[in-house]
Amino acid sequence: MAVRLARRYVQGAALRAFALVAAALTGLFSLLQFVEELAFVGQGHYRVGDAFLYVLLTAPSRLLQVTPVSLLLGSLLALGPLGRNSELTAMLSLGISRNRIIGAVLELVVPVVAVLLLVAEFVVPPAQQLAQSQRAAALSSASSFHSDNSLWAEGNHQYLNVRAFERGNVPVGIDIYGFADDGSLRSVIHADRAGIEPDGTWRLAGVTRRQVHGFDIRIDRLPSLPWHSFLPARQVRFLILPLDSVPPVALFRYVCRLKQGDAQAGRYGRELWARIGIPFSMVAMVMISAPFVFGPSRMRTAGQSIVRGIGVGLVFSLGQQIVGRLGLLLDVSPAITALFPPLLVIALAIHLLRRSKAGA
Numbered sequence: 262m263a264v265r266l267a268r269r270y271v272q273g274a275a276l277r278a279f280a281l282v283a284a285a286l287t288g289l290f291s292l293l294q295f296v297e298e299l300a301f302v303g304q305g306h307y308r309v310g311d312a313f314l315y316v317l318l319t320a321p322s323r324l325l326q327v328t329p330v331s332l333l334l335g336s337l338l339a340l341g342p343l344g345r346n347s348e349l350t351a352m353l354s355l356g357i358s359r360n361r362i363i364g365a366v367l368e369l370v371v372p373v374v375a376v377l378l379l380v381a382e383f384v385v386p387p388a389q390q391l392a393q394s395q396r397a398a399a400l401s402s403a404s405s406f407h408s409d410n411s412l413w414a415e416g417n418h419q420y421l422n423v424r425a426f427e428r429g430n431v432p433v434g435i436d437i438y439g440f441a442d443d444g445s446l447r448s449v450i451h452a453d454r455a456g457i458e459p460d461g462t463w464r465l466a467g468v469t470r471r472q473v474h475g476f477d478i479r480i481d482r483l484p485s486l487p488w489h490s491f492l493p494a495r496q497v498r499f500l501i502l503p504l505d506s507v508p509p510v511a512l513f514r515y516v517c518r519l520k521q522g523d524a525q526a527g528r529y530g531r532e533l534w535a536r537i538g539i540p541f542s543m544v545a546m547v548m549i550s551a552p553f554v555f556g557p558s559r560m561r562t563a564g565q566s567i568v569r570g571i572g573v574g575l576v577f578s579l580g581q582q583i584v585g586r587l588g589l590l591l592d593v594s595p596a597i598t599a600l601f602p603p604l605l606v607i608a609l610a611i612h613l614l615r616r617s618k619a620g621a
Contacts, residue, residue, distance in 0.1 A: 268365040279335030286327040307399040318392035328576035333546035337570045382508045389506040416491030450471045450480040515565040531595040538599035545603040548610035
């Protein structure tokens with residue numbers, strides 16, 4: 262009974278601290294983004310209200326990014342006062358081990374990951390789509406585009422490039438390159454715009470088609486042309502989003518469809534493994550907070566704990582970026598580059614905990 266009450270008490274304190282820190286960090290980075298958006302106020306029809314709406318709609322994406330560090334700081338803020346008030350000592354005296362106390366906090370990772378998965382799947386994509394379309398519409402007094410970056414995709418011996426998307430996800434500036442089985446260029450289709458039907462068929466408009474027959478090139482100009490895309494209509498809407506906003510399920514399916522060695526496969530594969538590494542990062546952040554709590558110097562103030570937590574979070578984030586860049590440079594598997602930093606931190610936390618326990 263005492264163990265159950267202690268676990269709930271620790272989890273409640275950690276969950277409250279985590280929610281507070283996550284909200285604070287999301288608000289802080291949203292404020293910084295809002296300041297950046299103010300530089301665009303006055304262009305086209307972009308106003309302060311449009312900037313505020315854009316920042317508000319993109320806030321869920323920032324929440325996903327700050328979650329691991331929020332867990333670290335939340336654990337320090339929750340367990341730190343318990344240690345300074347001798348509550349952890351009382352739990353230990355009741356026979357509740359350090360592992361049980363840390364495990365109680367680690368149990369929160371499962372529901373937090375579940376909530377983040379739902380947010381990433383159902384909240385972030387439509388919010389990002391609306392944010393980008395509203396921002397583009399306000400910034401441009403002419404035709405407004407959905408994305409500043411072009412879309413590249415490959416499938417069925419074809420390469421698709423879309424220069425941009427108008428409001429309503431209408432592709433404009435379309436180039437389709439078709440190749441034969443031996444890798445030779447077979448056709449090049451350019452279209453001014455296209456309408457995407459529910460079955461995935463693209464109705465190309467303003468078409469210029471070049472077909473290669475040996476050394477001859479036949480050029481046809483057509484008012485319209487149906488093209489059966491290798492991309493489902495739903496997937497197109499996701500792929501025009503920023504890479505970190507693509508829903509997890511759609512990202513997984515797209516990576517499975519791509520061929521090994523494809524440039525797109527590497528890009529989306531790295532993002533997929535980065536998502537898979539998030540739960541490991543959360544576990545690492547909780548565990549690395551334990552040595553600060555159970556270590557020999559438990560009389561640190563809350564401010565000192567936060568500073569140390571921010572330092573650990575910054576070093577961890579920087580280390581992840583360095584390992585990711587090195588992995589890309591050395592062509593290392595994205596699974597290794599995504600999982601190595603959190604697993605290393607977990608091993609370090611276990612080592613520090615054993616040292617602190619031996620020295621107690």
